[in-house]
Amino acid sequence: MAMFSDFLFGGDWNPEQWPQATWEHDVELLEQAHVNEATINVFSWALLEPREGEYDFSMLDSIVELLNKHDFKIVMATGTAAIPAWMARRYPQVMRTGVDGTHQIFGGRHNFCPSSPKFRSAARALASRVAQRYTGEKNLVCWHVNNEYGNGGGYCYCDTCAQEFRHWLERKYGSVEALNRAWCMNFWSHTIHDWSDVVPPVTYGDGIGTDKCVISGLQVDYRRFQNEQMLACYTIERDAIREFDTETPITTNLMGTFKDLDYFSWGREMDVVSWDNYPGMDTQPSFTAMCHDLMRGVGGGKPFMLMEQTPNQQNWFPYCKVKRPGEVGKLSWQAVAHGADTVQFFQLKQSIGGCERFHGAVIGHDNSDRSRTYREVRALGSDLQDRAKQLMGSRVKARVAVMFDWENYWSLEGCVGPTQGLHYPDEVHRFYRPFWKRNVAVDMIESTADVDVLKQYDIVVAPTLIMVKPGVADNLEEYVRSGGRLVTGYMSGIHNEFDLVIPGGYPGPLRELCGLWVEEIDAIAPDATIDVNLGGEEAGDHADGTIVASIIELEGAQTLATYGGDDFYAGTAAATVHEVGDGKAYFIGTALDDAGMSALIDPIIDESGVPTIDAPENVEVMRRYADDGTVFTIVTNTGDEATEWTDEQGVLHQLNPFAVLVLTNE
Numbered sequence: 001m002a003m004f005s006d007f008l009f010g011g012d013w014n015p016e017q018w019p020q021a022t023w024e025h026d027v028e029l030l031e032q033a034h035v036n037e038a039t040i041n042v043f044s045w046a047l048l049e050p051r052e053g054e055y056d057f058s059m060l061d062s063i064v065e066l067l068n069k070h071d072f073k074i075v076m077a078t079g080t081a082a083i084p085a086w087m088a089r090r091y092p093q094v095m096r097t098g099v100d101g102t103h104q105i106f107g108g109r110h111n112f113c114p115s116s117p118k119f120r121s122a123a124r125a126l127a128s129r130v131a132q133r134y135t136g137e138k139n140l141v142c143w144h145v146n147n148e149y150g151n152g153g154g155y156c157y158c159d160t161c162a163q164e165f166r167h168w169l170e171r172k173y174g175s176v177e178a179l180n181r182a183w184c185m186n187f188w189s190h191t192i193h194d195w196s197d198v199v200p201p202v203t204y205g206d207g208i209g210t211d212k213c214v215i216s217g218l219q220v221d222y223r224r225f226q227n228e229q230m231l232a233c234y235t236i237e238r239d240a241i242r243e244f245d246t247e248t249p250i251t252t253n254l255m256g257t258f259k260d261l262d263y264f265s266w267g268r269e270m271d272v273v274s275w276d277n278y279p280g281m282d283t284q285p286s287f288t289a290m291c292h293d294l295m296r297g298v299g300g301g302k303p304f305m306l307m308e309q310t311p312n313q314q315n316w317f318p319y320c321k322v323k324r325p326g327e328v329g330k331l332s333w334q335a336v337a338h339g340a341d342t343v344q345f346f347q348l349k350q351s352i353g354g355c356e357r358f359h360g361a362v363i364g365h366d367n368s369d370r371s372r373t374y375r376e377v378r379a380l381g382s383d384l385q386d387r388a389k390q391l392m393g394s395r396v397k398a399r400v401a402v403m404f405d406w407e408n409y410w411s412l413e414g415c416v417g418p419t420q421g422l423h424y425p426d427e428v429h430r431f432y433r434p435f436w437k438r439n440v441a442v443d444m445i446e447s448t449a450d451v452d453v454l455k456q457y458d459i460v461v462a463p464t465l466i467m468v469k470p471g472v473a474d475n476l477e478e479y480v481r482s483g484g485r486l487v488t489g490y491m492s493g494i495h496n497e498f499d500l501v502i503p504g505g506y507p508g509p510l511r512e513l514c515g516l517w518v519e520e521i522d523a524i525a526p527d528a529t530i531d532v533n534l535g536g537e538e539a540g541d542h543a544d545g546t547i548v549a550s551i552i553e554l555e556g557a558q559t560l561a562t563y564g565g566d567d568f569y570a571g572t573a574a575a576t577v578h579e580v581g582d583g584k585a586y587f588i589g590t591a592l593d594d595a596g597m598s599a600l601i602d603p604i605i606d607e608s609g610v611p612t613i614d615a616p617e618n619v620e621v622m623r624r625y626a627d628d629g630t631v632f633t634i635v636t637n638t639g640d641e642a643t644e645w646t647d648e649q650g651v652l653h654q655l656n657p658f659a660v661l662v663l664t665n666e
C-alpha cells in the first residue's frame with residue numbers, strides 16, 4: 001500500500017522570503033514543471049511567534065490557501081529548527097554550547113540545546129499550535145518535524161546537558177563503582193568518587209571533540225545520551241501533533257550516514273523515513289545506493305521519502321559542480337529504484353539573500369522557465385508521473401544484508417590507534433560495493449538484528465564490527481550453523497558494549513566462529529599498500545590491502561588469500577573461511593582495493609545462489625516488487641558516458657548518459 005495518493009514531486013518552498021505579490025506567479029511556474037507538492041514552514045518560528053506566546057499565522061494561512069487553490073499537496077513543517085531572536089535573548093540557556101565550551105548566542109540554525117526544558121516546551125507549544133491550525137487541511141499529506149536534527153552544530157555540552165547526563169548515567173549504572181568499572185576509570189587516575197565528577201567529553205576536559213576521548217566509554221555513552229535527548233525532542237513534537245491529527249504520517253528529514261544520531265532508534269519512532277541526499281563531486285553511485293538502502297532499512301524496509309536533493313549545484317561544498325544534463329533525473333530515479341516514493345528538492349525557489357543563495361533551485365535567479373535546471377525538472381516531473389507513480393508502495397527484496405550500526409560507528413572512529421584511517425561508512429561501503437557491482441539487492445540492518453531476521457538472508461556482512469553487543473555473537477553463530485554465510489574481517493570483534501576490549505584475543509566472541517586469532521593489527525601508511533596474493537597458498541591474482549592488516553594465526557580456518565611482500569608476516573593468511581555447521585564464516589583481514597574485494601566476495605555470491613544481473617560497471621539494475629505481482633526493473637546508467645545493456649532476455653538497450661529504463665514483467 002502506498003502511503004500517499006500521488007507521487008509527491010516538489011520540495012522546500014520559502015515564500016516568506018518573497019513579496020506576496022510574487023507567489024502566485026511562482027506557483028504557476030512550478031505547476032507547469034509538474035510540481036505537485038510544497039514543503040513549507042521549515043524555518044518560520046520567528047514569523048509565527050514574533051513575541052513569546054503570541055502567534056501569528058496570517059502569512060502561513062495565505063501560503064496554505066494559495067497552495068490549496070493550485071491543489072498542491074502540503075508537507076507541513078513544525079518550524080522549530082531555528083531559534084527566534086527573542087528566545088535566545090530572553091532564555092540564553094535554550095542555545096547550544098559547543099564542545100569547546102562556546103555558548104552560542106542568536107544566529108545560525110539547528111542551534112538549540114536538546115535538553116533545555118524551555119526549548120522543549122516552546123517547541124512543543126509551537127508544534128501543537130501548527131497542528132491545531134492545519135490538521136484536516138485537505139491537501140496536507142505529511143508532517144515534517146523540525147529539520148535535520150544535529151546538523152551543523154553537533155551535540156550540546158552545556159551545564160543542563162551535563163546534569164542530565166549524570167542522571168542518565170546514574171540510572172544506567174546505579175553506582176559510581178559500577179561506572180568506574182564500566183569505563184575502566186583507574187586509567188590515568190580517572191576514578192570518580194561522586195556523580196558530579198562526571199564531565200562530558202569536551203575539549204577542555206577529556207575530549208578531543210566527541211570523536212576521540214581519553215575514556216572511550218564516556219564518548220560512546222555521551223553519544224547515546226545526546227541521541228536520546230535529540231530523539232526526545234522529536235517525539236515531543238510528534239506527540240503534540242498526534243493530539244490533533246491521528247492519521248497523517250509524521251517524519252523528520254534524516255541524513256544518510258550522518259554520524260551523531262543512531263537512525264535505527266529514530267526509524268522506530270517515525271511513520272515514514274525521509275532523507276536528504278547530497279552526494280558530493282567524488283561520491284560513488286554505489287555509496288549513494290548504500291545510503292538509500294540504509295534509509296530504507298531504518299524505516300523497516302518500507303518505501304521512504306526523498307525529502308531533499310538539489311536540482312542543480314549545492315552551495316556548501318568547497319567546490320560546487322553544476323549537475324550535468326540528465327544527472328538530476330538519474331539521481332532521482334536511483335532513489336526510486338532503492339525504494340523512494342517521492343522526489344523532493346531543496347528548494348523550489350532560489351534565495352537572493354542568506355548563505356544559500358548559490359544553492360540550486362527549481363526557479364532560479366532568472367525567475368523564468370528558461371533555465372536548464374527548470375527545464376530538466378519539468379521533464380523529470382512529467383517522466384515521474386508517467387513511470388514512477390506506478391511503483392509506489394512496491395518493495396525492494398534482498399537476500400543479502402549488510403550491517404550498519406551507529407554505536408559501532410562511534411566505537412570504531414573513537415579509537416585512538418592503531419590508525420586514524422578508518423572511516424566507518426567507507427569501510428561498510430567497501431564491503432557493499434561488490435554486491436552493488438553485480439546488481440545484488442542489499443538490506444542494511446542493525447548488528448543486533450534478531451537471529452530470525454538474519455536467517456532470511458543468504459549472506460550477512462558485518463564490516464568492521466568492532467563492538468559486539470550482547471547476543472550478537474550468539475546470533476551470528478546460530479546463523480552460520482544453520483547454513484548462513486557470514487562475511488566479516490579486520491577490526492571486528494574487539495569491543496564490548498562499554499567500549500572495553502574483550503580480553504582473550506581478537507576477534508573476541510567471533511574467534512571460534514571465524515576459526516582464527518588476530519594476534520596483531522598492523523597499520524598501513526596512507527600512501528602505502530600491502531600486497532595480497534588472492535590465490536591463497538598458491539600463486540594467484542594480486543590485490544592491494546590498505547589501512548590495516550590483521551596478522552592472523554589460523555585456528556581451524558582455511559586460507560583464501562595471503563600477504564605478499566617481504567614483511568615478517570608475508571605468506572600468512574590475509575583472508576580465510578571457516579566452515580561451521582552448515583554455513584561458513586569468512587574473514588577478510590585487510591581493507592582490500594575494489595578488485596580485491598570483488599575477487600573475494602564474488603565466489604561467495606556465486607556459491608550462495610543469490611541471483612546477480614550482468615551489466616556494465618556504471619549501470620545499476622534494481623527491482624521493486626508490487627503486491628499484485630508486478631516486478632519493476634529499474635536500469636540506471638549512473639555514468640556520464642553512453643553505454644549499452646543486454647537484458648536477461650537478450651534484448652540490447654542503448655543507454656545514453658544518465659539514462660533510466662523502467663521495465664515490467666508483463
Ligand code: GLA
Nearest residue numbers: 147148276308314346356359
Ligand atoms: C539541508 C537543509 C536545507 C538546506 C539544504 C541545502 O539539507 O535541510 O534546509 O539547507 O541542506 O543543501
Ligand code: ZN
Nearest residue numbers: 113156158161
Ligand atoms: Zn545542552
